[in-house]
Amino acid sequence: MDKIMLNGMKFYGFHGLLPEENKLGQRFQVDTELFLDLTKPGQSDQMDDSIHYGQAYDLVKEIVEGEAKQLLESVADTIAARLLEEFSLLAACTVRVTKPDPPIAGHYDSVAVEIYREREHE
Template sequence: MDKILLNQMMFYGYHGLFPEENKLGQRFLVDTELMLDLKKSSRSDDMHDSIDYGEVYHVIKEIMEGEPKNLVEAIAEAIADELFQSFNLLKACKLTVTKPDPPIPGHYQSVAVEIYRERNE
């Protein structure tokens, strides 16, 4: 399956379980793999035969900077749902939502959730 990738999109959101996360907010990173057939668009050179990644970014931004969610898992699922609703050509997607600075003690680079979803036809 062909892919469109959007890597390391950075957003500031107010998601999390702890009150300070909801009040102060924090950075989130999102990586997205969109699976679809790109044969037609690669030959036609017409955006109508593909998925506009500028529109994908906007969909993800609305969720990431919108209504707070408790869990990173819920953020990823909401993004997947909205992508399928917004883009008919999308067959499957893989999303990684990374929280670089979660409020938990320890030494680590980040925490993240990765999901893979296919269109239910």
């Protein structure tokens, strides 16, 4: 299946288990893969035949910069559900949410979750 990728989207949010995370906030990075058939937009060159990258970005931004959640899993799941709800052409999506600076002692680059969700067939 074809895909549209939005890579390295960076936001400031207030997600986390610790009260300091909810009060002070921190950086988050989100990567998405939007799975759909790109044959028609590839041939028609019309935006109505595809997913508008800017609208997908705005949706992700609204969620990450919006209501605080405890878990990255919940942030990722909310993004995936809203993408599938908002874009009827979308067959499935992968969402990766990365927290570069979690309050965990140790040496590492980041922590992240990645989920894959498909549209439920009716």
